[in-house]
Amino acid sequence: MARPTALSGFPEFLPAERNAELIVLDHLRRTFELHGFASIETRAAEPMDQLLRKGEIDKEVYVLRRLHADEGAPDSGLGLHFDLTVPFARYVLENAGKLEFPFRRFQIQKVWRGERPQEGRYREFTQADIDIVNRDVLPFHFDVEVARVMAEALAGLPVPHLRMQINNRKILEGFYLGLGVADPAAIMRVVDKLDKLPADKIVQLLTDEGLGAEAADKCLALAQINATDSSFVDHVRALGVSHEMLDAGLAELAEVIDALPSTDDVTITADLRIARGLDYYTGTVFETQMAGFESLGSICSGGRYDALATDGKTTYPGVGISLGVSRILVPLIARGFIADRSVPSAVLVALVDEESRGASDAIAQALRARGIPTEVAATAAKFGKQIRYAERRGIPYVWFPATAEQTHQVKDIREGGQADADPDAWAPPPADLRPSIQPVKEQTP
Amino acid sequence: MARPTALSGFPEFLPAERNAELIVLDHLRRTFELHGFASIETRAAEPMDQLLRKGEIDKEVYVLRRLHADEGAPDSGLGLHFDLTVPFARYVLENAGKLEFPFRRFQIQKVWRGERPQEGRYREFTQADIDIVNRDVLPFHFDVEVARVMAEALAGLPVPHLRMQINNRKILEGFYLGLGVADPAAIMRVVDKLDKLPADKIVQLLTDEGLGAEAADKCLALAQINATDSSFVDHVRALGVSHEMLDAGLAELAEVIDALPSTDDVTITADLRIARGLDYYTGTVFETQMAGFESLGSICSGGRYDALATDGKTTYPGVGISLGVSRILVPLIARGFIADRSVPSAVLVALVDEESRGASDAIAQALRARGIPTEVAATAAKFGKQIRYAERRGIPYVWFPATAEQTHQVKDIREGGQADADPDAWAPPPADLRPSIQPVKEQTP
Numbered sequence: 001m002a003r004p005t006a007l008s009g010f011p012e013f014l015p016a017e018r019n020a021e022l023i024v025l026d027h028l029r030r031t032f033e034l035h036g037f038a039s040i041e042t043r044a045a046e047p048m049d050q051l052l053r054k055g056e057i058d059k060e061v062y063v064l065r066r067l068h069a070d071e072g073a074p075d076s077g078l079g080l081h082f083d084l085t086v087p088f089a090r091y092v093l094e095n096a097g098k099l100e101f102p103f104r105r106f107q108i109q110k111v112w113r114g115e116r117p118q119e120g121r122y123r124e125f126t127q128a129d130i131d132i133v134n135r136d137v138l139p140f141h142f143d144v145e146v147a148r149v150m151a152e153a154l155a156g157l158p159v160p161h162l163r164m165q166i167n168n169r170k171i172l173e174g175f176y177l178g179l180g181v182a183d184p185a186a187i188m189r190v191v192d193k194l195d196k197l198p199a200d201k202i203v204q205l206l207t208d209e210g211l212g213a214e215a216a217d218k219c220l221a222l223a224q225i226n227a228t229d230s231s232f233v234d235h236v237r238a239l240g241v242s243h244e245m246l247d248a249g250l251a252e253l254a255e256v257i258d259a260l261p262s263t264d265d266v267t268i269t270a271d272l273r274i275a276r277g278l279d280y281y282t283g284t285v286f287e288t289q290m291a292g293f294e295s296l297g298s299i300c301s302g303g304r305y306d307a308l309a310t311d312g313k314t315t316y317p318g319v320g321i322s323l324g325v326s327r328i329l330v331p332l333i334a335r336g337f338i339a340d341r342s343v344p345s346a347v348l349v350a351l352v353d354e355e356s357r358g359a360s361d362a363i364a365q366a367l368r369a370r371g372i373p374t375e376v377a378a379t380a381a382k383f384g385k386q387i388r389y390a391e392r393r394g395i396p397y398v399w400f401p402a403t404a405e406q407t408h409q410v411k412d413i414r415e416g417g418q419a420d421a422d423p424d425a426w427a428p429p430p431a432d433l434r435p436s437i438q439p440v441k442e443q444t445p
Numbered sequence: 446m447a448r449p450t451a452l453s454g455f456p457e458f459l460p461a462e463r464n465a466e467l468i469v470l471d472h473l474r475r476t477f478e479l480h481g482f483a484s485i486e487t488r489a490a491e492p493m494d495q496l497l498r499k500g501e502i503d504k505e506v507y508v509l510r511r512l513h514a515d516e517g518a519p520d521s522g523l524g525l526h527f528d529l530t531v532p533f534a535r536y537v538l539e540n541a542g543k544l545e546f547p548f549r550r551f552q553i554q555k556v557w558r559g560e561r562p563q564e565g566r567y568r569e570f571t572q573a574d575i576d577i578v579n580r581d582v583l584p585f586h587f588d589v590e591v592a593r594v595m596a597e598a599l600a601g602l603p604v605p606h607l608r609m610q611i612n613n614r615k616i617l618e619g620f621y622l623g624l625g626v627a628d629p630a631a632i633m634r635v636v637d638k639l640d641k642l643p644a645d646k647i648v649q650l651l652t653d654e655g656l657g658a659e660a661a662d663k664c665l666a667l668a669q670i671n672a673t674d675s676s677f678v679d680h681v682r683a684l685g686v687s688h689e690m691l692d693a694g695l696a697e698l699a700e701v702i703d704a705l706p707s708t709d710d711v712t713i714t715a716d717l718r719i720a721r722g723l724d725y726y727t728g729t730v731f732e733t734q735m736a737g738f739e740s741l742g743s744i745c746s747g748g749r750y751d752a753l754a755t756d757g758k759t760t761y762p763g764v765g766i767s768l769g770v771s772r773i774l775v776p777l778i779a780r781g782f783i784a785d786r787s788v789p790s791a792v793l794v795a796l797v798d799e800e801s802r803g804a805s806d807a808i809a810q811a812l813r814a815r816g817i818p819t820e821v822a823a824t825a826a827k828f829g830k831q832i833r834y835a836e837r838r839g840i841p842y843v844w845f846p847a848t849a850e851q852t853h854q855v856k857d858i859r860e861g862g863q864a865d866a867d868p869d870a871w872a873p874p875p876a877d878l879r880p881s882i883q884p885v886k887e888q889t890p
Contacts, residue, residue, distance in 0.1 A: 003756045004495070004539045007523075010488035012536065014543055015550070018484050033789035034813040036820030039463050043455035043569050044489070044555065048512075050449065060512075066559035067493075067506045067524070076559070078452075079512065091457065094449045098459055100787060100837050102823045105460070110489065114511035114521070124488050139824070141802060311448045342545060344478035357586060368479040375481030378547050379584070392545050 009117030010124045011330045016394070019339030019435040021126075021329055024157060025108060028128050028323070031153040032106035035145075037130055040105050042087040044112075045078040050090055060113040080112040084129040084322065089309035092133055092316050101316075102134040102142065108325070120296035120327050129302075131320030133309065138317040140252055143284045143304055144259045150300065150321040154288070155265040158439035159328055159337075161291040164260075164300070165226070165271035168253040168284050171236070172275060174246030175222055179215045185279075187211070191223050192275045226271040228262055230254040236272070252283060282306040286321050293331060299324045332440060339435035341394025344373040346428050347410070348390040349399040351377040359401055363408070366423040367399075372433065374399075387413055396432050399423075454562030455569045456775045461839070464784030464880040466571075466774055469602060470553060473573050473768070476598040477551035480590075482575055485550050487532040489557075490523040495535055505558040525557040529574040529767065534754035537578055537761050546761075547579040547587065553770070565741035565772050574747075576765030578754065583762040585697055588729040588749055589704045595745065595766040599733070600710040603884035604773055604782075606736040609705075609745070610671070610716035613698040613729050616681070617720060619691030620667055624660045630724075632656070636668050637720045671716040673707055675699040681717070697728060727751040731766050738776060744769045777885060784880035786839025789818040791873050792855070793835040794844045796822040805846055808853070811868040812844075817878065819844075832858055841877050844868075 006012070013021060029039070051061055061079040069076070081087045084107045092099065108128045117123060130149060132142045147166065154162050172191075176184035190205045197205075199220055206216035218239050225235045233250050253270055260268045276285040281303040288300035302321035309316040329337070347367055349360045357376070364374040375395075377386045383400070390398050390413055399421070400409045410421040427433075451457070458466060474484070496506055506524040514521070526532045529552045537544065553573045562568055575594060577587045592611065599607050617636075621629035635650045642650075644665055651661035663684050670680045678695050698715055705713045721730040728749035735744050747766035754761040774782070792812055794805045802821070809819040820840075822831045828845070835843050835858055844866070845854045855866040872878075 003541075004492075004535050006539065007488060007490070007492070010490060012488055013485070014540060015483040015485060018486065022484055034816070034818050036788050036790035036818060038460040038788045039467055040458070040460060041463065043452060043457055044557070045452070045455060045569065047449075047452075062509045062521070063512050064507045064525075065510060065520075067508050069559075075510075076507070080509075090449050094451065095459060096448075100834075104788070104820070112489070114514075124490065134823075343481050343483045343549070345481035371479070373479050373481060375549070378579075389545075 009115075009122050011122055011326060013333065014338075015342040016338040016340075016435075017333045019341065019344075020333060020337055020437050021325070023339065023435065023437055024325065024329060025126075025128070027156050028108065028153050028325075029106070031156060032130055032149065035104070035149045035152075037104045037106040037149070040088075040091065040107055041109055042081070042084070042091050042107070044080055044110070045076075046081050046087055046090065048075075048077055048079050051079045051082065051086065053086070060115045062112050062114050082111055082113045084109060084111060084127055085131070085305075085308070085320065088129070088131060088320075089316075089318075092309050092318075093311050096135075096311075096314070096316070102132055102138065104130070104132045106130045119331055120293075122326055122330065125324065125326035125330075128323040128325050129320055131318050133316045133318035135314060135316060138304075138306075138319065140255065143252065143319045144256050146302070146319050146321055147256055147260055147284070147286065150286075150302075150323065151260055151263075151266050151268060153323070154300065155263050157265075157328075158437050159290065159332060160293065160440050161265065161267070162288055162300075163267045163269065163291070164286060164288045165269050165274050166253065166256055166260075166284065166286055167270065167272055167274035168249040169275070169281055169303070170245050170249030170283055171253060171272060172222075172249075174243040174249050175236070175239075175241050176219070178241040178243030178246055179211070179218065181209075181211065181215075183209075187219060188275050191219055191273070192277065194220075194223055194273055223273040226269050226273070228257075228267065228269050230257050230270070232257075232270040232272065249283070256284060276301065276303055280305045280308045284319060290328060293328075296327055296331065299327050337437065337440055339394075339437050341396075341435045343375070343393045343395060344435065345375045345393070345395045346372055346433055347374040347397045347399050348386065348393075348395045349374060349376045350383060350386045350401065351380040352401055352403060353380045356401065363399060363401055363423045367426075370424075370427060372427060387411075394435075397428055454560075454567050456567055456771060458778065459783075460787040461783040461785075461880075462778045464786065464789075465778060465782055465882050466770070468784065468880065468882055469770065469774060470571075470573070472601050473553065473598050473770075474551070476601060477575055477594065480549070480594045480597075482549045482551040482594070485533075485536065485552055486554055487526070487529070487536050487552070489525055489555070490521075491526050491532055491535065493520075493522055493524050496524045496527065496531065498531070505560045507557050507559050527556055527558045529554060529556060529572050530576070530750075530753070530765065533574070533576060533765075534761075534763075537754050537763075538756050541580075541756075541759070541761070547577055547583065549575070549577045551575045564776055565738075567771055567775065570769065570771035570775075573768040573770050574765055576763050578761045578763035580759060580761060583749075583751075583764065585700065588697065588764045589701050591747070591764050591766055592701055592705055592729070592731065595731075595768065596705055596708075596711050596713060598768070599745065600708050602710075602773075603882050604735065604777060605738065605885055607711045607733055607745075608736070609711055609713050609731060609733045610719050611698065611701055611705075611713065611729065611731055612715065612717055612719035613694040614720070614726055614748070615690050615694030615728055616698060616717060617667075617694075619688040619694050620681070620684075620686050621664070623686040623688030623691055624656070624663065626654075626656065626660075628654075632664060633720050636664055636718070637722065639665075639668055639718055668718040671714050671718070673702075673712065673714050675702050675715070677702075677715040677717065694728070701729060721746065721748055725750040725753045729764060735773060738773075741772055741776065744772050782882065782885055784839075784882050786841075786880045788820070788838045788840060789880065790820045790838070790840045791817055791878055792819040792842045792844050793831065793838075793840045794819060794821045795828060795831045795846065796825040797846055797848060798825045801846065808844060808846055808868045812871075815869075815872060817872060832856075839880075842873055
């Protein structure tokens with residue numbers, strides 16, 4: 001066949017790029033597991049009626065059809081999942097009798113959307129989600145926990161500076177209700193346009209919704225409040241609006257912000273402009289921007305959903321955050337964010353001649369038995385050529401098997417140093433054992 | 446919504462089952478990486494003309510359609526991949542200029558087939574493939590290498606005894622040519638039915654193909670030869686057929702068999718009945734049976750393909766083996782093969798009261814900092830209830846925070862032992878750090 005070409009919106013990685021992705025995925029999994037989150041995977045396909053239940057993004061779903069399905073039954077009734085939250089809610093309901101609640105899970109999987117590809121938007125991409133759900137009631141400390149776990153995961157990523165923005169829907173709804181607004185959701189939708197429209201246009205739209213000039217100004221003022229500590233509470237109070245739900249929201253948001261100190265890698269802010277479009281959020285909401293890549297939009301989002309999973313009799317409230325792994329990595333990788341080698345191998349065992357392949361294999365096997373990824377040269381070419389074979393793959397060490405004239409030797413091909421070595425004892429420094437990446441941390445806010 | 450039900454052919458795992466799968470997947474990845482195989486993933490979707498290139502299994506493909514695609518363009522032209530070999534061949538051609546050859550890769554991904562679900566056959570399932578490809582010519586020692594690496598991976602799996610059967614297409618084709626057969630492929634297709642039809646029926650079909658009675662008997666005799674060492678060569682010679690290609694095949698198969706000693710976990714046999722249906726195999730072929738689960742068919746198969754990936758100018762010969770992870774695990778899990786816990790946590794930190802949650806969080810964080818997966822109790826229930834919380838999840842240790850009356854204590858809730866402990870020093874025995882599974886090894890051949 002002719003040489004195939006890439007498919008727009010379906011990013012694929014070369015081996016050194018994939019190693020960078022693996023480093024990120026391994027770090028995420030390790031952080032989630034340290035906090036007791038259990039891994040699950042859900043099937044890629046869900047019944048269409050489940051996928052379309054929330055209505056909003058129906059146009060983006062890929063529907064499945066069996067190529068030789070019967071006439072008159074063109075679709076399988078199944079579509080590929082477009083996120084991991086809707087399948088997770090289904091999984092919880094389906095297995096409620098077999099799960100232990102509160103149930104903490106992480107889920108790292110591909111999802112698919114048929115939308116127009118652009119940087120940060122793909123047709124196939126990987127998400128990493130954590131959620132905690134409970135039966136009937138989920139105490140608020142779990143909102144703090146998911147935020148803390150994801151902030152810890154983000155802080156360990158070798159990526160540009162991140163800014164996690166947190167808000168609480170109860171603040172917005174309570175504030176609007178305190179202003180006497182009848183339909184707080186309508187106001188929320190207008191204020192949510194603040195990053196697309198100028199402030200005076202927002203005030204205009206708010207007055208179109210029936211707000212007086214002063215109330216509209218207050219809505220705008222609320223949206224402009226942000227802080228890295230709980231000082232935001234006083235700024236909100238200063239606007240002179242009061243409502244029971246507003247009080248509840250302010251207390252919750254202050255609790256999250258106080259529990260999550262900013263670090264060098266991740267700034268945590270209360271940002272009262274964040275609303276999240278999805279209508280199932282009922283309290284805490286999260287968004288995250290990556291420094292220098294703000295045009296990607298939020299790379300890590302989520303919130304509290306009190307009624308997403310319900311079978312009519314029992315409700316399973318939850319709180320969760322979803323990290324857009326591909327949304328971060330594809331643009332970074334396109335800018336050269338790759339691992340220092342294209343193979344896992346730390347050592348290439350050279351081959352003296354084809355007859356001694358067994359001896360080189362035995363050395364490799366001795367190293368592997370002690371956890372050192374090792375490969376044997378493909379051919380008994382001149383040693384200079386074998387060293388270049390290692391160099392092209394980023395393998396740091398070349399092992400020269402013992403011969404009649406000399407003992408086993410191992411060479412660090414980056415620095416050129418060469419020394420005697422014992423296949424049953426030598427090991428590379430821990431930092432050389434596995435592929436690594438240079439952090440991209442230069443872009444601070 | 447009403448309680449959803451499982452979807453036939455799309456197996457999903459509960460957390461303790463998923464932990465068993467993760468143990469298997471981690472072991473596979475670790476083995477492949479120790480041997481220098483690089484991880485890649487390919488997109489789930491391929492153009493339909495690529496998927497149907499080999500013709501054989503077109504009816505099993507799931508075609509993708511965007512729900513709101515334009516009228517008159519019902520399909521996207523894409524289908525979900527049904528194996529990892531065809532996408533890998535496409536990936537090699539597409540990226541040939543950027544890959545280092547010989548290229549060793551492993552690929553662990555889900556694949557989809559629209560076939561009728563039954564035990565061992567699913568619509569969504571996970572495969573783990575290793576392949577080595579080179580430009581122009583791939584030396585035979587790579588056939589030995591992929592077989593050895595997969596045999597090592599299989600030997601470390603906590604599953605019933607495995608029997609890897611190896612053959613070489615050149616033996617079959619050379620033998621038939623030596624008998625004067627004009628169309629060896631036709632004879633191969635007949636002999637391949639030996640596990641479905643009785644021997645006399647096979648002889649009948651062979652004579653229908655134009656073979657004399659003696660030649661037909663010899664074909665049957667060849668197919669019945671098997672051995673765990675290279676003694677099979679003499680048995681083939683004794684049939685008195687000679688051909689250059691037969692000689693080449695016998696030498697290759699003997700080399701693989703001699704290099705792969707059987708172990709307690711995996712029996713390696715030369716089995717001259719194995720042909721593999723797929724027409725792209727040109728030399729070594731592999732199949733694997735799991736003791737007590739022979740009805741599943743082969744759980745690990747592959748072979749040498751000299752011309753699968755070609756752009757017309759350059760050919761990339763390869764050799765590979767594909768392990769049916771779901772084909773092994775779904776039946777084993779249905780019979781109770783699960784991890785000893787449903788969460789990664791080794792420790793549950795108990796909660797004295799809600800006010801001291803911060804103190805319990807700090808203990809958990811100290812343990813996590815030393816790599817110990819830890820969670821904090823959800824509520825400050827009575828300690829007996831908190832212990833049962835850990836028990837239900839299979840968490841082996843409960844930590845009781847220091848109070849005015851007593852020091853920190855940690856309890857092994859399986860044995861009941863309880864002792865003083867320091868959050869900055871205590872660690873569980875390594876065997877308790879992560880979930881584990883009891884090997885299912887009782888079924889030996």
